[in-house]
Amino acid sequence: MDWTAFYDAQAGRAVRSVLLDTLRLRGDAAPGIALDLGSGAGVETRHLLSLGWQVHAYDADPVARTRLMDDLAPDDLARLDFTQARFEEIADLPDADLVYSGFALPFCAPAAFPRLWSGIRSAVKPGGFFAGELFGPHDSWGSRTDMNFHGLEQVTGLLSGLSVLQLVEDDREGQSAFGPRHWHVFHVLARNPA
Numbered sequence: 001m002d003w004t005a006f007y008d009a010q011a012g013r014a015v016r017s018v019l020l021d022t023l024r025l026r027g028d029a030a031p032g033i034a035l036d037l038g039s040g041a042g043v044e045t046r047h048l049l050s051l052g053w054q055v056h057a058y059d060a061d062p063v064a065r066t067r068l069m070d071d072l073a074p075d076d077l078a079r080l081d082f083t084q085a086r087f088e089e090i091a092d093l094p095d096a097d098l099v100y101s102g103f104a105l106p107f108c109a110p111a112a113f114p115r116l117w118s119g120i121r122s123a124v125k126p127g128g129f130f131a132g133e134l135f136g137p138h139d140s141w142g143s144r145t146d147m148n149f150h151g152l153e154q155v156t157g158l159l160s161g162l163s164v165l166q167l168v169e170d171d172r173e174g175q176s177a178f179g180p181r182h183w184h185v186f187h188v189l190a191r192n193p194a
Contacts, residue, residue: 015047016102018187021166022131023051025189032097035123037087037132038104042068048098049076056094060086088112093123101132103185106139106147113148117158127194130162136184138171155186162190 031052036045039057045068048055057068057080065082072080083090087108093099099120108116124130135141137149150158152169159167166189174183 013041013043015043018131018133018166018189019044019047019100019102022098022100022129022189025165025191026098026129032128033094034098034100035093035096037099037101037120038107039064039068039082040102040104044100044102045080046072046076048100049079052079053098054079054081056081056083056096058083058085058087058090060084087116090116090119093119095125096123097125097128099124099128099130099132103133105132106135106141106149108148109146110148121161121192124192126192128192130188130190130192132188134158134186134188136169136171136186138182138184140181140183142184149184150186152186155188159188159190161193163193165189165191 032054034048034053034055036048036055036057039045039059042057042064045055045057049072059065062084065084068082069077069080087105105116120130134155135147135149137151139149141147142149155167166187168187170183170185170187172183174181
């Protein structure tokens, strides 16, 4: 996939709703530590930084670092840690009040996904949140062997032990940055019980 072209096509998009919903549910709780797994163009990381969060951003594409850090205020830069790595290369994740991964987790190799998911579950502090998307098997890319896909029952299993606050299955024809496609996406918002 041409990630640079994808980032260019995403320029100017709004902050993803699953992250905004999570922040609303937190109410007036103070900003904490957030992980942005697959930070891409940096839209969500920048939003979190603007709210005072300390953010650990991860992305495999070297262009992501430049796009993310370009024109950031010194105070925001001081609260940002960027790691250039594929999901398969991430050994440990720091403890976090919020783990966010928008449309990125499906790009983890299937054999490495269980370890990554276990790391995510371990990183979410008690009372903390996970927000993000998983792809279902009906997705246009569902036959790709280098990506991971989960049916509803599997997604429910992945979320076992968490308080599921939002689980929306989106299985429809639609558009992407590169044209028409069939989306099969699970939008997830869950909380680790305190």
